Amino acid sequence: MKKKPLPVNVLYAQSGGVTSVINATAWALIDEARKKGGDLGEVYVGSDGIVGVLEENLFDVKRIPEPVLARLPYTPAGAFGSCRFKLGTPEKKPDEYERLLAVFAAHQIGYFFYNGGGDSQDTARKIAEYCKGRGHPVRVLGLPKTIDNDLYGTDFSPGYGSVAKYIAVSVLEAALDVASMSATSTRVFILEVMGRHSGWIAAASALAQKRVGDPPHLILFPERAFQAEDFLTRVRESVESRGFCVVVASEGIRDREGRFISESGGQDAFGHAQLGGVAPVLAQLVGTRLGYKNHWAVSDYLQRAARHLASRTDWEAALAVGRGAVRKALTGSDGVMLTLLRTAGSPPRFRVGEIALDQVANRERPLPPEFIGAGGYGLTREARRYLLPLIQGEAPLPYAGGIPDYVRELPRRWLRKRLPAFAAR
Amino acid sequence: MKKKPLPVNVLYAQSGGVTSVINATAWALIDEARKKGGDLGEVYVGSDGIVGVLEENLFDVKRIPEPVLARLPYTPAGAFGSCRFKLGTPEKKPDEYERLLAVFAAHQIGYFFYNGGGDSQDTARKIAEYCKGRGHPVRVLGLPKTIDNDLYGTDFSPGYGSVAKYIAVSVLEAALDVASMSATSTRVFILEVMGRHSGWIAAASALAQKRVGDPPHLILFPERAFQAEDFLTRVRESVESRGFCVVVASEGIRDREGRFISESGGQDAFGHAQLGGVAPVLAQLVGTRLGYKNHWAVSDYLQRAARHLASRTDWEAALAVGRGAVRKALTGSDGVMLTLLRTAGSPPRFRVGEIALDQVANRERPLPPEFIGAGGYGLTREARRYLLPLIQGEAPLPYAGGIPDYVRELPRRWLRKRLPAFAAR
Numbered sequence: 001m002k003k004k005p006l007p008v009n010v011l012y013a014q015s016g017g018v019t020s021v022i023n024a025t026a027w028a029l030i031d032e033a034r035k036k037g038g039d040l041g042e043v044y045v046g047s048d049g050i051v052g053v054l055e056e057n058l059f060d061v062k063r064i065p066e067p068v069l070a071r072l073p074y075t076p077a078g079a080f081g082s083c084r085f086k087l088g089t090p091e092k093k094p095d096e097y098e099r100l101l102a103v104f105a106a107h108q109i110g111y112f113f114y115n116g117g118g119d120s121q122d123t124a125r126k127i128a129e130y131c132k133g134r135g136h137p138v139r140v141l142g143l144p145k146t147i148d149n150d151l152y153g154t155d156f157s158p159g160y161g162s163v164a165k166y167i168a169v170s171v172l173e174a175a176l177d178v179a180s181m182s183a184t185s186t187r188v189f190i191l192e193v194m195g196r197h198s199g200w201i202a203a204a205s206a207l208a209q210k211r212v213g214d215p216p217h218l219i220l221f222p223e224r225a226f227q228a229e230d231f232l233t234r235v236r237e238s239v240e241s242r243g244f245c246v247v248v249a250s251e252g253i254r255d256r257e258g259r260f261i262s263e264s265g266g267q268d269a270f271g272h273a274q275l276g277g278v279a280p281v282l283a284q285l286v287g288t289r290l291g292y293k294n295h296w297a298v299s300d301y302l303q304r305a306a307r308h309l310a311s312r313t314d315w316e317a318a319l320a321v322g323r324g325a326v327r328k329a330l331t332g333s334d335g336v337m338l339t340l341l342r343t344a345g346s347p348p349r350f351r352v353g354e355i356a357l358d359q360v361a362n363r364e365r366p367l368p369p370e371f372i373g374a375g376g377y378g379l380t381r382e383a384r385r386y387l388l389p390l391i392q393g394e395a396p397l398p399y400a401g402g403i404p405d406y407v408r409e410l411p412r413r414w415l416r417k418r419l420p421a422f423a424a425r
Numbered sequence: 426m427k428k429k430p431l432p433v434n435v436l437y438a439q440s441g442g443v444t445s446v447i448n449a450t451a452w453a454l455i456d457e458a459r460k461k462g463g464d465l466g467e468v469y470v471g472s473d474g475i476v477g478v479l480e481e482n483l484f485d486v487k488r489i490p491e492p493v494l495a496r497l498p499y500t501p502a503g504a505f506g507s508c509r510f511k512l513g514t515p516e517k518k519p520d521e522y523e524r525l526l527a528v529f530a531a532h533q534i535g536y537f538f539y540n541g542g543g544d545s546q547d548t549a550r551k552i553a554e555y556c557k558g559r560g561h562p563v564r565v566l567g568l569p570k571t572i573d574n575d576l577y578g579t580d581f582s583p584g585y586g587s588v589a590k591y592i593a594v595s596v597l598e599a600a601l602d603v604a605s606m607s608a609t610s611t612r613v614f615i616l617e618v619m620g621r622h623s624g625w626i627a628a629a630s631a632l633a634q635k636r637v638g639d640p641p642h643l644i645l646f647p648e649r650a651f652q653a654e655d656f657l658t659r660v661r662e663s664v665e666s667r668g669f670c671v672v673v674a675s676e677g678i679r680d681r682e683g684r685f686i687s688e689s690g691g692q693d694a695f696g697h698a699q700l701g702g703v704a705p706v707l708a709q710l711v712g713t714r715l716g717y718k719n720h721w722a723v724s725d726y727l728q729r730a731a732r733h734l735a736s737r738t739d740w741e742a743a744l745a746v747g748r749g750a751v752r753k754a755l756t757g758s759d760g761v762m763l764t765l766l767r768t769a770g771s772p773p774r775f776r777v778g779e780i781a782l783d784q785v786a787n788r789e790r791p792l793p794p795e796f797i798g799a800g801g802y803g804l805t806r807e808a809r810r811y812l813l814p815l816i817q818g819e820a821p822l823p824y825a826g827g828i829p830d831y832v833r834e835l836p837r838r839w840l841r842k843r844l845p846a847f848a849a850r
Contacts, residue, residue, distance in 0.1 A: 018605045020598075048608040076598050078605035085609050165827060172828065173445075173501050173730035179834075180443045180503035183473035184510050184850065189726055208828045277705050279723070297725035298704070301614055305598035308734055311827065391827040402590060402736065402816040403597065403633045409604075425609065 006137050007108035008039070010326075013046035013053055014145075015083055015116030015123065019159025020076035020166075020307040021318035022145045023407075025115055027072040028322025029143070030061050039330055044107060047412060049083035050114070050123055054099055054424035056417045058107060063413040073319065074397040075406040076307035082116075085424070087123050090130050097130045099422050104131075104138050106418040111139050111329050117146035117157070118364060121337050125357035128335040139329050142337035142357055143321050147304050149200040152363040153355035154339035158321060159304075161314025161390035164204030166306040167193055167248075168391060170299065172208035175215035175246045178295070182244035188235060188286050188294035191216075192279035194303060195250040199223050199367045201303070205248040206379040207387055215246035218377045220282075222252035223367055226261055231282075232289050234377065239292060249278045308404055312393025317350055324352035348389050431562050432533035433464070435751075438471035438478055439570075440508055440541030440548065444584025445501035445591075445732040446743035447570045448832075450540055452497040453747025454568070455486050464755055469532060472837060474508035475539070475548055479524055479849035481842045483532060488838040498744065499822040500831040501732035507541075510849070512548050515555050522555045524847050529556075529563050531843040536564050536754050542571035542582070543789060546762050550782035553760040564754050567762035567782055568746050572729050574625040577788040578780035579764035583746060584729075586739025586815035589629030591731040592618055592673075593816060595724065597633035600640035600671045603720070607669035613660060613711050613719035616641075617704035619728060620675040624648050624792045626728070630673040631804040632812055640671035643802045645707075647677035648792055651686055656707075657714050659802065664717060674703045733829055737818025742775055749777035773814050 010033050014022055026045075033043045043061045046053035061069070072079060090097045104112065114124040121142045128140035144151050149160035171191060178189040195201040199221035206216060217238040220226060238245035253261050262277040279296035286294050321338040328338065336354040343349045371383035379387075398405045435458050439447055451470075458468045468486045471478035486494070497504060515522045529537065539549040546567045553565035569576050574585035596616060603614040620626040624646035631641060642663040645651060663670035678686050687702040704721035711719050746763040753763065761779040768774045796808035804812075823830045 014605075018602050051609060075601070077601035081608055082605045083609040084606070168827075169733055169829060170727050170731070172831065173732060174726040176500070176502035176831065176833075177443050177726045177730040180439075180507045181509070183506055184476060184508040191727075210833065214833070280702050280705065295725050296723065297727050298721065298723045299727065300720050300722035301599040301602045302595050302616075302722050302724065302727075305602040306595070307598060308594055388827065393827065394824055396821075399819055402593075402813065402818065404594060406597065406601065408601075408635065408639070 007110035008041040009108045010040055010043045010111045010113070011046060011053065011058070011107070011109045012043070012113045012115065013049045014078040014080050015049035015114060015120035016145070017117065017147065018076070018078040018082050018304060019145055019147050020162045020305055020310050021158050021315050022115060023075045023077070023079045024073045024315055024318040025143055025145065025158060025322040026080065027069070028319040029113060029325055030069070032323040032326040036326060036330060040111070041108065044415065045080045048081035049085060049116070050087065051083045051085050051424045052081065053103055054096060055422055056103055056419050058415045059412050060415055064410065068407055068410065071405060071407045074307065074404070076305040079407055079410045086119055087126055090126070100127060101131070101134060101136055102419055104136065107415065109138055113141050113143055113325055115143040115145050117148065118151060118362070121151070121357055122361035124337070125361040128357055132335070139334040141325050141329055141333060142360070143325050144337060144339065147201065148195065148198060150198050150364045150366070151360065152365045153337065153360050155342045155350060156317070156340060156390055158314055158318035160200065161311040161317065162306065162309070163201055163303050164207065164387065165311040165391040166303050166309045167201060167204045167299070168207035169309060171205045171216050171246065171248060174297065178244045178246060185293060186295050187239050187292040188245045188247065190247040190249060190279045190282050190294065190296040192249050192251055192296070192298040194300070195222060196252045197222060197364070199250050199372070202248050202250040203367060203371060203379055203383060204387060207384070207391055213242065216248045217245045218247045220247065220249040220253045221367070221372055221376070222250045222254065223369070223372060224376045225256040226253045227256070228285060232285065235286055236290055247282065249282055251278055253278060307397065310395040311391045312395045313390055315395040320350070320352050328354055347392065432535035433466040434533045435465055435468045435536045435538070436471060436478065436483070436532070436534045437468070437538045437540065438474045439503040439505050440474035440539060440545035441570070442542065442572065443501070443503040443507050443729060444570055444572050445587045445730055445735050446583050446740050447540060448500045448502070448504045449498045449740055449743040450568055450570065450583060450747040451505065452494065453744040454538060454750055455494070457748040457751040461751060461755060465536070466533065469534070469840065470505045473506035474510060474541070475512065476508045476510050476849045477506065478528055479521060479847055481528055481844050481847065483840040484837050485840055489835065493832055493835065496830060496832045499732065499829070501730040504832055504835045511544055512551055515551070525552060526556070526559060526561055527844055529561065532840065534563055538566050538568055538750055540568040540570050542573065543576055543787070546576070546782055547786035549762070550786040553782055557760070564759040566750050566754055566758060567785070568750050569762060569764065572626065573620065573623060575623050575789045575791070576785065577790045578762065578785050580767045580775060581742070581765060581815055583739055583743035585625065586736040586742065587731065587734070588626055588728050589632065589812065590736040590816040591728050591734045592626060592629045592724070593632035594734060596630045596641050596671065596673060599722065603669045603671060610718060611720050612664050612668070612717040613670045613672065615672040615674060615704045615707050615719065615721040617674050617676055617721070617723040619725070620647060621677040622647060622789070624675050624797070627673050627675040628792060628796060628804055628808060629812060632809070632816055638667065641673045642667070642670050643672045645672065645674040645678045646792070646797055646801070647675045647679065648794070648797060649801045650681040651678045652681070653710060657710065660711055661715055672707065674707055676703055678703060732822065732831070735820040736816045737820045738815055740820040745775070745777050753779055772817065
């Protein structure tokens with residue numbers, strides 16, 4: 001009996017909250033896969049992450065016009081659609097796993113690449129284990145991506161360097177604004193940044209500091225319980241000594257009892273509390289208790305998609321994991337997530353490595369306690385040594401008519417479905 | 426009797442809310458004044474606007490180190506300090522006017538340049554009229570600056586083009602983010618922008634639109650009464666037809682009874698209500714009534730100081746009014762504000778003109794009603810024709826260590842005071 005050839009088609013999908021450089025990873029992966037020519041077959045994309053894979057909403061990147069594809073490395077957010085969707089366990093949701101195998105088989109998928117954060121790597125792990133258990137010949141690789149920088153096993157996550165740069169620059173600029181006005185007007189400025197559980201993004205706000213006393217004067221980390229009286233004392237000290245105070249607050253700060261300082265009451269798809277509105281709460285506190293005129297901003301999605309201010313280091317890392325994933329898959333890697341490893345040099349460089357998915361999944365990488373200094377409101381030197389390399393370099397992009405020339409909407413010419421309908425949502 | 430020589434020293438000060446290009450105006454004025462050599466004397470700056478002039482807090486730009494001065498055209502916010510301070514009338518506050526004349530005389534000021542928005546031009550007008558009435562030989566010129574674009578008599582105000590570009594790009598980027606996630610997560614994104622009385626900034630959010638239906642899907646202008654039911658219907662229509670909805674709301678929107686949708690309760694120095702927090706109110710409305718997962722952002726000071734994303738057209742206009750002010754002052758202009766005039770060509774160019782301060786002061790330039798289209802929630806073609814030229818071109822700036830190389834704090838070597846102390850504040 002003739003041995004059936006192994007499937008060699010590639011399937012890529014994006015998952016979780018987007019970043020300004022995840023499409024760079026996608027583009028590099030596609031480009032590398034095409035260069036490999038005969039070793040790989042077609043390159044398909046699942047629309048809206050694993051949801052599109054389950055629903056067999058796939059398309060062939062060959063059918064994306066070249067001028068569109070060429071703009072992908074510069075386009076923020078998830079051009080192929082992302083999702084917040086967690087697979088059940090094979091025991092509880094066997095139909096989801098059967099379906100994935102059916103889709104892989106129907107489209108001769110030999111390589112499945114899933115690009116996302118912690119939850120997405122867990123999804124990749126489950127799929128990898130299930131395929132292995134069933135003897136299904138598909139290599140599953142996770143590609144790292146998250147603005148939260150909380151992925152275990154990689155020096156940093158592509159997406160984080162760019163949000164870090166955006167926040168550092170935005171705080172510097174807003175601080176110059178407040179400093180200009182503080183003689184007769186605004187004294188306190190509060191910026192709320194993302195970071196549900198960890199202060200990685202808030203920490204980046206200090207990267208424009210050159211000297212002790214430079215803004216931001218107070219960083220509120222979710223790792224430290226918010227203590228209103230201490231906070232107010234420090235705000236007053238800053239205003240009295242410098243004339244103004246710049247505060248950066250992580251959305252996830254809580255009081256000593258563990259209650260979020262602000263909670264919208266909603267929940268996301270995974271049952272996490274949906275947060276927002278820490279800045280106005282702090283602003284009201286400062287206004288009521290100290291009487292200072294204040295302003296506040298909430299950067300929210302602006303920070304996550306700000307490709308116009310991406311870090312070159314971050315962008316190059318995003319490209320590197322895309323190319324690296326294809327190379328590693330071809331040399332046998334399976335059930336792993338791509339990682340970034342820092343060289344010892346100064347400035348450090350980053351090369352691509354890998355780690356087993358079961359080591360990554362459901363683990364988090366907390367902001368190290370030794371990174372928080374200045375009485376719990378600032379950064380240590382050690383933190384700066386780690387963080388500064390990640391925001392180095394600019395990543396210019398083409399503009400057209402005054403606006404970045406992003407891919408607005410990717411034309412999706414669907415692959416013909418070969419299977420019965422399946423409703424994942 | 427020998428005729429006393431006319432005073433030829435220059436005094437410049439910045440006033441009102443800052444912009445990302447007001448320091449470009451300052452630099453161009455200083456540079457042009459130095460080039461004029463013998464026609465002009467020393468170039469002084471008043472710290473914190475008219476407050477510093479009253480308090481005789483002046484410094485000589487000669488004493489600013491050259492490497493610092495060279496970075497001024499790229500530095501956002503008000504490097505010399507700005508203020509929110511409105512002079513009284515000469516009848517009610519004669520001491521303020523006497524003091525200004527005394528400061529002008531003590532430092533032989535022949536040219537006073539005041540760089541600000543509507544309130545600041547009114548200050549310039551009062552000073553000009555008082556000096557003329559008293560026969561004091563000083564030429565007073567206003568330089569336009571405001572992100573609000575509400576200055577009368579100029580095609581646009583330097584500062585507005587850059588905030589317009591920032592908002593247009595930020596909305597495009599955030600919209601790509603929402604579109605990526607909307608299959609399983611966020612459906613509605615709301616961005617709150619500045620604009621207390623007018624929708625100029627909100628209008629700019631539509632400048633990245635290429636086709637009908639492109640985000641933002643709804644713009645809430647302060648010129649139109651906010652009608653919750655109509656708003657909710659349109660949000661639902663957008664989500665049902667496109668999968669998501671992007672809303673841009675001006676901070677100053679009110680209901681039919683004229684009540685601000687959100688009001689912090691505070692007041693600024695001029696008795697204007699201090700606003701903030703429209704976005705969370707709208708988000709709660711959308712969540713409660715329509716049940717859509719939503720995100721919201723408030724750009725606040727981030728938008729006003731975002732030099733990293735300045736418009737080249739705007740930046741060049743800021744430079745042009747700085748140089749133009751010196752040239753016009755030397756050829757006899759007095760009691761005028763510099764203006765920008767649009768040429769008829771396509772693309773249009775801008776040249777520098779002037780208008781009498783008494784025509785500008787206390788007048789506003791509203792967003793023309795014919796600029797608001799799409800049922801009150803969008804822009805007309807006419808609006809685009811006016812607005813698009815203002816965001817053309819990028820204005821790159823030097824970075825150092827991943828961060829824009831801005832002037833952080835200008836060294837201020839004070840002029841020796843020649844007058845008794847005077848407390849303006």
